Amino acid sequence: MEVEFKGKKIEFEEVVDVFDSHGAYCQEVEVQGDDEDGVTYSAIGMYEFDEITEIEEDSIEVVE
Secondary structure: OEEEEOOEEEEEEEEEEEEEEOOOOEEEEEEEEEEOOOOEEEEEEEEEOOEEEEEOHHHOEEOO
């Protein structure tokens, strides 16, 4: 899932942790992704039916 954040397009693709499950197909997760400059970001999002469907933009931070 692509999100624009502070003028950068970040492609979130990797689920790194599952925080909570809301039924069989919906999970609250930590995801990581990279911008076009190769900087890695982490965020909280929703993962449904094998894809990231939502990113909480106020949770986006740079992974150091």
